[in-house]
Amino acid sequence: MCNPLIPAAYRAAGPDAAAAPGGQARQDFPPAPEPLPVPVMDNHTHLDFPNGDRTVAVTAALDAAEAVGVQGAVQVGCDLESSRFTVQAVDLDSRLLGAVALHPNDAPEYALRGELEEALAEIEQLAGHPRIRAIGETGLDFYRTEGEGLAHQRYSFRRHIDIAKRLDLTLQIHDRDAHDDVVQVLREEGAPERVVFHCFSGDAALARICNAAGWNMSFAGTLTFKNAANLRAALAVADPHLVLVETDAPFLTPHPHRGRPNASYMVPYTVRAMAELTGTDLAELCTRIGENTVRAYGSWA
Numbered sequence: 001m002c003n004p005l006i007p008a009a010y011r012a013a014g015p016d017a018a019a020a021p022g023g024q025a026r027q028d029f030p031p032a033p034e035p036l037p038v039p040v041m042d043n044h045t046h047l048d049f050p051n052g053d054r055t056v057a058v059t060a061a062l063d064a065a066e067a068v069g070v071q072g073a074v075q076v077g078c079d080l081e082s083s084r085f086t087v088q089a090v091d092l093d094s095r096l097l098g099a100v101a102l103h104p105n106d107a108p109e110y111a112l113r114g115e116l117e118e119a120l121a122e123i124e125q126l127a128g129h130p131r132i133r134a135i136g137e138t139g140l141d142f143y144r145t146e147g148e149g150l151a152h153q154r155y156s157f158r159r160h161i162d163i164a165k166r167l168d169l170t171l172q173i174h175d176r177d178a179h180d181d182v183v184q185v186l187r188e189e190g191a192p193e194r195v196v197f198h199c200f201s202g203d204a205a206l207a208r209i210c211n212a213a214g215w216n217m218s219f220a221g222t223l224t225f226k227n228a229a230n231l232r233a234a235l236a237v238a239d240p241h242l243v244l245v246e247t248d249a250p251f252l253t254p255h256p257h258r259g260r261p262n263a264s265y266m267v268p269y270t271v272r273a274m275a276e277l278t279g280t281d282l283a284e285l286c287t288r289i290g291e292n293t294v295r296a297y298g299s300w301a
Contacts, residue, residue: 007032007064007265009056030257033268036069038286040271041293041300042264043074043218044099044137044172044198044246048085056263062095065264069286071095072300073264076137076172076198078103080119083126090131097297099134099172100126104141107156108149116156124163133297135164136172137198140185143176154185161189170194170296179206191215194296199248200234207234210242216296218244221254221262224273232277240280244296245271245289 010029042065047058058075065073072095077083083100090098100123102110110116127135138160145153164171171192175182179202186195195215199222200207210217217238223231235243245267253262254269271289275282294300 005032006030007067007263009060009064010054010261010263010265012054028260029263030253030260030266032064032068032265033272035067036268036271036286037283038290039066039069039071040245040267040286040289041072041074042070042247042249042267043196043244043293043297044076044220045073045249045264046078046082046251047073047075047089047249048082049250058089058092058096061264062093065267066095068265068268070264070267072097074099074134074172074297076134077101077126078137079106080122083123087126087129087132090129095300096131097134097300098129098132099136099170100132101136101138101160101172102156103137104139104153104157104174105144107138108145108152111152111156116152120156120159120163123160124167127163127167127169132169134170134172134196135160135167136170136196137174138171139174139176140178140182141174141176142178142181154181157182157185158189161186161192164192165190168193170196172196172198174198175201183209186213196244196296199246199252200231202234203230204233204237207238211237211239214242216242216244216292218246219270219274220246220248221252221258221266221270223270223277224255225258226255235274235277240278240288241292243274243289244293245274 077086077100086098110119199220200217249262
């Protein structure tokens with residue numbers, strides 16, 4: 001059962017249309033879900049990215065999330081601009097922690113401009129803020145980057161691992177079509193104490209590797225997609241003490257609202273799907289996710 005109201009911060013200025021012109025994906029936000037019985041955190045969101053056709057203030061976005069039982073979030077940087085935004089945002093609201101990094105698809109662009117070392121140095125400086133708790137999102141992406149860019153991607157990933165280890169921060173990994181290589185680099189470099197596979201995209205085999213290594217698996221709305229049998233198989237074998245939840249907002253909106261903009265207030269859709277798939281009591285699952293998230297990033301207080 002859903003609350004029929006879209007949170008005020010996400011309502012369109014005019015009447016909501018059933019669909020965008022030309023059959024395009026709807027750009028109106030989904031209704032707020034029923035609140036969770038125990039609060040959880042969205043451990044990966046991008047509050048600086050455009051949300052549909054409107055801009056939503058950090059505090060308003062967190063208010064909407066808190067109203068349905070999402071009591072905090074991790075704002076994630078992907079380049080210098082968004083990482084600088086992240087540092088500013090965590091000072092605005094105590095419900096927010098941050099992660100800073102150069103995304104694996106952005107790192108080659110910095111390298112080709114001769115700016116990678118300078119950018120990495122700034123990432124390390126930004127990571128010194130006490131409410132920045134993770135280096136991320138970093139990793140490997142073989143879907144969008146190829147050729148010469150892959151070498152820059154690998155180098156950047158290794159440098160981010162080093163920063164996370166030296167600063168004792170969590171490593172938040174972007175892994176797209178690169179599971180074996182990500183695991184190989186982590187093993188070669190020596191993984192930080194805390195690792196999170198953001199928007200976990202592997203299968204049961206990768207989940208078992210994460211179980212053995214103690215690496216967290218963060219499930220997003222993709223888990224609810226009809227074609228995501230691999231993710232459901234992974235969740236089935238994942239160590240419950242390593243499972244987190246996220247939105248990756250404004251992307252990856254869960255079923256039944258796939259294709260519409262995403263936001264942290266939609267975490268409950270994914271959590272309820274997780275509870276149903278694993279046969280776990282919803283309140284028990286929420287409690288465990290909350291505890292897992294604090295172990296991964298530290299206290300929000």
